[in-house]
Amino acid sequence: MPTGLKYDSxxxxxxxSRSHWILRKHAPLMVGLFLTVYFSYHIxxxxxxxxxxxxLEAEVALRDQELFEVRSDREMQESKVRMMRPGSLSRDLxxxxxxxxxxxxRSDEFLLLGN
Numbered sequence: 001m002p003t004g005l006k007y008d009s010x011x012x013x014x015x016x017s018r019s020h021w022i023l024r025k026h027a028p029l030m031v032g033l034f035l036t037v038y039f040s041y042h043i044x045x046x047x048x049x050x051x052x053x054x055x056l057e058a059e060v061a062l063r064d065q066e067l068f069e070v071r072s073d074r075e076m077q078e079s080k081v082r083m084m085r086p087g088s089l090s091r092d093l094x095x096x097x098x099x100x101x102x103x104x105x106r107s108d109e110f111l112l113l114g115n
Contacts, residue, residue: 043049083090084097098104 045051080093082088083093
């Protein structure tokens with residue numbers, strides 16, 4: 001047996017046995033801690049996380065606003081079309097459209113050209 005060894009085989013076996021017992025005792029705790037950290041990270045930053053949910057909610061709100069604007073514009077256009085039908089012809093609308101399309105104006109009016 002070499003004389004330079006600090007521990008003999010019996011002490012080494014006791015130390016290994018004790019560290020194995022400590023690992024076995026704390027293994028469920030370490031696995032639970034790992035799973036908690038893993039799932040917490042993915043809840044906050046994953047593909048289906050709360051941050052992604054907030055981004056999608058913001059996009060839905062933006063699309064709802066666009067939908068509202070498009071619907072109101074469509075309703076306005078449909079209203080103008082209804083007023084141009086033969087049964088419900090509006091004289092003011094007819095005059096306005098004739099002036100725009102044909103370029104008519106009265107002598108006391110000014111023509112403002114837009115972009």
